[in-house]
Amino acid sequence: MTARYDIAVIGGGIMGCATALRMAEGGMRATVLDQGDLGQGASGVNAGTLSLQIKRVKLMPYALKGHHEWKAMGDAVGFRKTGGYTLAFTERESELLHERQTLKAEAGAPIEFVSNNHIRNAEPNLTQKVISASYCPEDGYANSSLTGQYYRGRLRDQGIPYRERCPVTAIAQDGAGFALDTPQGEITASRILMATGAWLKPTAAMLDVDLPVNARINTVSVTERLKPLTSTVIGHATGLLTMKQKTNGTVLIGGGWQGRGTPQEGRGQVTAGSLQPNLALAQFALPALENARIIRSWTGFEANVPDFYPLVGALPGVEGAFVLGCVRGGYTIGPYISKLMGDFILDREPELPLFDPGRNFKED
Amino acid sequence: MLLLCGTAQMADLIDILVVGAGPAGGNAALAAARHGKHVVLLDEQVKPGGQIWRAKDSSILSAPQTPESSAGDALRAQITKAQIDHRGSTRIWQIERQTEGWDVHVLRDGQVERLTTKTLVLATGAHEFVQPIPGWTKPGVFGLAGATALFKQNLSPPGQRTIVSGTGPLVFFVASEICRLGGTVAAVVTPNTRRDWVAKLPALARRVDLALRGALWIVHLMMDRIPIFWGCSVVSVEGVARVESAEIQKLDANWAPKGETWSIDADSLCLGHGLIPSIEAPQLSGVTISYRSDLGGWVPDIGEDGATSVEGVFLCGDGTGIRGAAAAELHGTLAGLSAAEHLGARTAKERATLRSRFNRAARFGLAMTALSTPRPGLAMLTKPDTIVCRCESLTQTRIAQEVEVGAASTNAVKSGLRAGMGPCGGKYCQTAIARFIAMHENRPEAEIPPSAPRPPLRPVPVSALSADFDYDDLPIPKPAPL
Numbered sequence: 092m093t094a095r096y097d098i099a100v101i102g103g104g105i106m107g108c109a110t111a112l113r114m115a116e117g118g119m120r121a122t123v124l125d126q127g128d129l130g131q132g133a134s135g136v137n138a139g140t141l142s143l144q145i146k147r148v149k150l151m152p153y154a155l156k157g158h159h160e161w162k163a164m165g166d167a168v169g170f171r172k173t174g175g176y177t178l179a180f181t182e183r184e185s186e187l188l189h190e191r192q193t194l195k196a197e198a199g200a201p202i203e204f205v206s207n208n209h210i211r212n213a214e215p216n217l218t219q220k221v222i223s224a225s226y227c228p229e230d231g232y233a234n235s236s237l238t239g240q241y242y243r244g245r246l247r248d249q250g251i252p253y254r255e256r257c258p259v260t261a262i263a264q265d266g267a268g269f270a271l272d273t274p275q276g277e278i279t280a281s282r283i284l285m286a287t288g289a290w291l292k293p294t295a296a297m298l299d300v301d302l303p304v305n306a307r308i309n310t311v312s313v314t315e316r317l318k319p320l321t322s323t324v325i326g327h328a329t330g331l332l333t334m335k336q337k338t339n340g341t342v343l344i345g346g347g348w349q350g351r352g353t354p355q356e357g358r359g360q361v362t363a364g365s366l367q368p369n370l371a372l373a374q375f376a377l378p379a380l381e382n383a384r385i386i387r388s389w390t391g392f393e394a395n396v397p398d399f400y401p402l403v404g405a406l407p408g409v410e411g412a413f414v415l416g417c418v419r420g421g422y423t424i425g426p427y428i429s430k431l432m433g434d435f436i437l438d439r440e441p442e443l444p445l446f447d448p449g450r451n452f453k454e455d
Numbered sequence: 456m457l458l459l460c461g462t463a464q465m466a467d468l469i470d471i472l473v474v475g476a477g478p479a480g481g482n483a484a485l486a487a488a489r490h491g492k493h494v495v496l497l498d499e500q501v502k503p504g505g506q507i508w509r510a511k512d513s514s515i516l517s518a519p520q521t522p523e524s525s526a527g528d529a530l531r532a533q534i535t536k537a538q539i540d541h542r543g544s545t546r547i548w549q550i551e552r553q554t555e556g557w558d559v560h561v562l563r564d565g566q567v568e569r570l571t572t573k574t575l576v577l578a579t580g581a582h583e584f585v586q587p588i589p590g591w592t593k594p595g596v597f598g599l600a601g602a603t604a605l606f607k608q609n610l611s612p613p614g615q616r617t618i619v620s621g622t623g624p625l626v627f628f629v630a631s632e633i634c635r636l637g638g639t640v641a642a643v644v645t646p647n648t649r650r651d652w653v654a655k656l657p658a659l660a661r662r663v664d665l666a667l668r669g670a671l672w673i674v675h676l677m678m679d680r681i682p683i684f685w686g687c688s689v690v691s692v693e694g695v696a697r698v699e700s701a702e703i704q705k706l707d708a709n710w711a712p713k714g715e716t717w718s719i720d721a722d723s724l725c726l727g728h729g730l731i732p733s734i735e736a737p738q739l740s741g742v743t744i745s746y747r748s749d750l751g752g753w754v755p756d757i758g759e760d761g762a763t764s765v766e767g768v769f770l771c772g773d774g775t776g777i778r779g780a781a782a783a784e785l786h787g788t789l790a791g792l793s794a795a796e797h798l799g800a801r802t803a804k805e806r807a808t809l810r811s812r813f814n815r816a817a818r819f820g821l822a823m824t825a826l827s828t829p830r831p832g833l834a835m836l837t838k839p840d841t842i843v844c845r846c847e848s849l850t851q852t853r854i855a856q857e858v859e860v861g862a863a864s865t866n867a868v869k870s871g872l873r874a875g876m877g878p879c880g881g882k883y884c885q886t887a888i889a890r891f892i893a894m895h896e897n898r899p900e901a902e903i904p905p906s907a908p909r910p911p912l913r914p915v916p917v918s919a920l921s922a923d924f925d926y927d928d929l930p931i932p933k934p935a936p937l
Binding site: 127128129130131135145147148180183187191194236237238239240243244247255256313314315329330331347358360361362363366367368370371372373374375380381382383384385386387388389399419 | 549551558560567569857860861862863864866867869870871873876877878880907909910911914915916917918920921924926928929930931932934935936937
């Protein structure tokens with residue numbers, strides 16, 4: 092048995108690792124446990140889009156701060172600020188685009204509407220069928236595959252112990268805190284933070300707390316290396332497409348098309364029924380993709396609660412237990428909101444408000 | 456959404472879909488068809504035969520028969536006669552469980568198609584392992600198994616003067632084929648010693664026919680005065696633009712290079728260190744895997760006669776463990792019968808009579824696998840600046856750095872360095888990387904599984920996947936919450 096930690100973080104994704112780093116800076120003895128490898132859940136398999144155009148209005152201040160965090164991480168996470176366009180191909184989409192992006196611009200995102208001439212000059216390989224588009228110069232992407240490598244390095248540099256392939260199978264409360272059962276032995280800590288993403292429901296259930304967490308099963312695909320076709324992050328007014336060409340020439344295609352499976356069963360599965368229209372829409376937007384081959388498709392679990400706002404705060408009813416997750420746009424916002432979480436656990440006043448996990452959830 | 460995905464019209468419901476038309480899959484299809492089942496047999500090649508019984512290219516049909524071409528011709532004739540619906544040049548790219556049965560998504564003639572079947576028999580065979588050595592990516596270096604494909608298809612030797620280096624019986628087969636095709640073998644180099652072979656005599660006696668054939672390869676090579684270096688390996692390839700010579704070195708009992716090296720001139724090199732079961736399709740259909748060094752590495756978990764814990768999925772042949780073609784034929788028949796039984800046929804008696812023949816052939820095959828499987832020291836052939844991942848040009852040093860800073864799984868190395876994210880899908884580097892991690896961390900290989908397979912199983916053109924798309928059919932979702 093190891094000495095008692097000040098806090099054990101369950102879940103080694105962006106949020107678990109970044110919060111551990113914040114708490115360690117504040118003087119806490121933290122450890123991070125992951126059921127697999129660090130950064131291999133949603134943090135490591137999402138499409139890497141850092142776009143203010145797809146963030147919720149109320150979360151915009153967090154997303155703006157998140158962009159600064161990613162910029163600071165820079166090359167180590169493959170950060171590129173490219174600017175991004177959101178495209179509308181029909182009148183209906185155009186209306187939707189104007190209505191939504193206007194509200195997001197009012198919330199602080201530097202989003203503007205651009206002329207067709209502008210977009211044809213900027214992205215000549217896009218289809219001529221664009222009827223309107225919005226642009227945000229702050230948008231870009233990072234390489235989510237590098238999440239594990241990046242945070243593993245940061246934890247090692249800060250001397251924060253972490254354990255991979257170390258699922259927590261039971262949590263007991265003792266007088267001084269928590270005892271966690273793992274295949275690598277019992278781990279004790281005065282406090283715990285649950286940051287297990289789509290696995291938050293079973294994690295909280297170990298302490299008999301029911302969190303109403305659901306998971307979306309988002310599909311992402313990547314092509315072989317192609318000659319330069321596009322230089323910005325491309326989105327679609329409906330949200331059904333995200334696309335960017337990486338510096339190595341591969342094009343990464345997402346858009347929230349649903350695969351199937353549940354977190355409890357392990358990884359989700361790609362379905363042809365989702366993949367095909369997803370890629371068809373990508374080719375519609377960028378016709379040169381017809382000559383490309385898809386090398387790999389996969390899914391990642393995106394956790395949410397019924398109101399689609401984050402869980403950031405104390406786990407209801409359990410002294411010393413905290414929960415962080417279900418952040419819509421969690422890849423973008425994760426590194427920042429983790430600092431708020433860390434500050435809260437350190438008993439400091441967070442810079443922006445948290446999102447009480449004990450609130451009354453109502454459908455938005 | 457369903458409207459969009461159906462390139463195939465209401466697909467016919469197949470009883471038994473067999474994937475892979477080699478000795479295992481071909482015989483599985485025949486066995487199932489004998490019991491009156493509606494069988495479809497898919498394969499990447501134009502004609503049945505698999506890698507080992509590959510059909511000759513039409514330009515060389517008059518070439519003399521070999522035992523492989525005869526066996527292949529017999530299988531092809533039986534498949535034609537049984538009126539099995541064989542579909543060549545067809546690649547599967549995704550397998551999806553449905554409420555009843557399975558959807559198998561294939562690519563054929565540049566178009567995707569969905570096949571629906573009650574049961575699946577996966578006979579996906581094996582691919583080659585090559586321990587990376589300095590210079591192995593130079594033009595003129597071939598895999599041992601890759602070279603046999605070359606011979607069978609167009610009867611050409613790999614060069615004018617070839618060094619053949621590798622493990623198990625394949626090295627002798629390749630060398631004797633090169634001689635037969637008029638090439639010159641500069642040397643045969645094998646990590647196995649004569650004593651290794653003698654130790655396998657009891658298992659060889661299980662299939663005297665096959666053992667004699669192997670012995671003849673060696674006799675012919677000796678009669679042609681071709682040097683055979685036992686207990687040795689090619690340790691590097693020299694040459695400016697392509698192979699000009701190769702360095703050879705003695706190996707110790709653990710197959711680590713030891714002692715002086717010498718050089719042999721050649722314009723080509725065939726190099727191979729055993730076969731690895733191709734397990735991605737079984738994994739995509741939900742079958743779990745285990746590490747079995749006696750079977751060639753990671754293999755799907757199977758029960759008797761190719762049954763699995765996934766209902767309606769049966770596996771057979773080298774994809775379940777490297778037991779060789781003789782065992783694969785019988786294993787295929789057993790799995791085909793199991794699948795037929797699953798659909799109501801009575802096959803228990805027939806299977807019972809076949810099992811002992813299968814076990815005998817398997818014991819022979821596994822003895823060959825034991826000779827072919829690399830011992831740990833062979834990993835020392837890879838030097839710090841040797842390319843390990845060809846798709847991303849990653850050296851052993853780069854991989855070592857990543858492992859040293861904590862990437863302790865094939866998945867972590869893949870994410871951090873893209874080793875395995877290239878067009879080969881990790882086929883060529885994952886085993887070497889797993890072995891490196893095992894050696895570096897002093898953990899058993901059984902703790903370091905290959906990273907999870909991801910569809911498509913083979914690259915698929917976007918144009919094929921997006922055919923039949925009509926923008927107006929796009930299902931517009933409820934807008935995301937503002």
